[in-house]
Amino acid sequence: MYESTQQLPHLSIHRGGTTDNRAQEIFRHAQDLFRQQPDWVTFFREVLGVDGIARRLCPSTKDITELEQTREYGEIQQMLAKLREKRTGVPSDGTEPTRVITVRLPKSVHEFLRNEAHERKTSMNKLCISKLLQMVDEGLIPND
Numbered sequence: 001m002y003e004s005t006q007q008l009p010h011l012s013i014h015r016g017g018t019t020d021n022r023a024q025e026i027f028r029h030a031q032d033l034f035r036q037q038p039d040w041v042t043f044f045r046e047v048l049g050v051d052g053i054a055r056r057l058c059p060s061t062k063d064i065t066e067l068e069q070t071r072e073y074g075e076i077q078q079m080l081a082k083l084r085e086k087r088t089g090v091p092s093d094g095t096e097p098t099r100v101i102t103v104r105l106p107k108s109v110h111e112f113l114r115n116e117a118h119e120r121k122t123s124m125n126k127l128c129i130s131k132l133l134q135m136v137d138e139g140l141i142p143n144d
Contacts, residue, residue, distance in 0.1 A: 019066045027072035040083035068135040
């Protein structure tokens with residue numbers, strides 16, 4: 001089982017490396033962690049989370065956007081999906097408390113999500129988490 005390592009391993013590529021080199025470094029770290037079969041929340045936190053290896057090597061929005069276009073990022077998303085299939089949720093050691101957000105939706109969007117969840121034989125919560133974990137094209141986010 002996964003052993004928490006509060007620190008990331010030594011990084012052989014620094015922030016200034018090419019997108020491909022950084023993507024490969026992030027992917028290697030993700031593969032190593034995936035082999036240890038952590039819960040999906042721990043995997044997300046250490047690879048893609050705010051203090052994860054991806055954000056450390058790709059600190060700008062531009063860097064992250066470029067990373068999201070790589071084959072390696074797609075494979076990391078597949079690893080995350082496989083870990084989520086195990087139905088293990090938040091770590092029980094208290095390192096990742098659950099937070100609640102409220103999202104205001106038009107009734108038609110809510111009904112659409114409810115129907116999609118039903119068709120996929122999953123809960124709305126799991127469906128929404130899956131959708132939230134996906135990359136979003138910058139041009140699709142309206143400015144306030």
